[in-house]
Amino acid sequence: MSDIKLFRVGSGKVDELVGTTDTVEKSVQTLFERNLEALLGVRFLASEFVTSNGGRVDTLGLDENGCPVILEYKRASNENVINQGLFYLDWLMDHRKDFQWLVMEKLGKEQAQTVDWSAPRLICIAGDFNRYDDHAVKQIQRNIELIRYRRFGPDLLMLDLLVATSVKAQAAVVSSSQGSEPGLAGSGRYKTISSVMEELDAAMIDRFEALRAYMLALGDDVQETKLQLYIAFKRIKNFACVEFRPTASKILMFVKVDPSSVTLEPGFTRDVSNLGHFGTGDLEITLTKPEDLERAMPLIKLSYENS
Missing domain, CATH: 3.90.1150 (Aspartate Aminotransferase, domain 1)
Structure with missing residues (x-):
């Protein structure tokens, strides 16, 4: 899709820094998981989280608003990371207790009680996306972000938010069983x-x-x-x-x-x-x-x- 160029200016000339992406998905995943809060404002919860339906979520986190976040990393150009992420997002919404238990183990009871289910997010990270990815995300009524990354040498990392969709109507997804728990938003407190x-x-x-x-x-x-x-x-x-x-x-x-x-x-x-x-x-x-x-x-x- 879009192309971003980075140049070093000095000594009266301009030199282009050539951006690269990792061909090994795990190295990208490790980089993000170790720096998740600084890069995306998301607190890390789990890596390679195994779901009850036999799936494996790349990264689970909790954003700065207290909303659940699924991160999936795209390795191959033909990999359908968006559909895969949506599959896990649907699983997550049907297994909220499992997620809240994970939050309680990692961040404590108070954080687990205040998880906000009104805006769960799917973040897809890749070296690049194509126009079909862009079009697909805009047709899906979910909170989805496509983030492209580039590395410029060993010390520079660029993040480019290519597409983001936000669904306001999802504020109504909190069920009565969730809202009845002490401390949860919507409980009457x-x-x-x-x-x-x-x-x-x-x-x-x-x-x-x-x-x-x-x-x-x-x-x-x-x-x-x-x-x-x-x-x-x-x-x-x-x-x-x-x-x-x-x-x-x-x-x-x-x-x-x-x-x-x-x-x-x-x-x-x-x-x-x-x-x-x-x-x-x-x-x-x-x-x-x-x-x-x-x-x-x-x-x-x-x-x-x-x-």
Whole structure:
């Protein structure tokens, strides 16, 4: 599909660095699994996980939103890694307890109780994909990402998000049996983001739509995902998480900007690096009036560029 070239500029000339991909699938898998959180914002859970139907999932993880992630690595150009991944994703949705037990073993009981099943993801990683892969993903109503990688020498790794689909309607997939467990989103302990949005007045809706339009316009790679308790905007990783406070007429947004690098303004920006909150990001931005969006734009863009 697309081709990215990398050049070294120096001494008055330009030299192209030739990108390569590994022919051995396992070496790619090992590289990603050892650095999964830094590369994709996903916490590693298991490698070569054997399913009850005799399959073998390449990598299982939990993303920064607490959603299950299946990673499959494409070795051969004719390998149908997308269909294979969808097969495992369907298995996962039918065996949620197995996944939660794995999370509990690796990350603890609290993490297992708060797994968010509203947006499970399939990430396919390969040296390249073809136009048929691109077309197929766009026809499938699932959360799927195609990520191409290139190595430039021993020290440089490039990731290119080629295609990403996001299905908002999957917020309704949480079953009553899942929601009845203590601590799970949807159990009644917290209102879901869908319920909260029903309480927004016209002015708040207009402010959110303006905010949403700005973030989606930052790039073609921006994805919007409505989770159980907040709305995440991401590229490969989250760059903004949005919540609402209808009674106070506030939109809260958490972005990945170092709070110590900006001048904090009471009532507008706050350092939440040591405070518990939903979503990801150490800088909280509060939007209470339309003009606050313009003030927030440089911070949102910075977070986008860093994600």
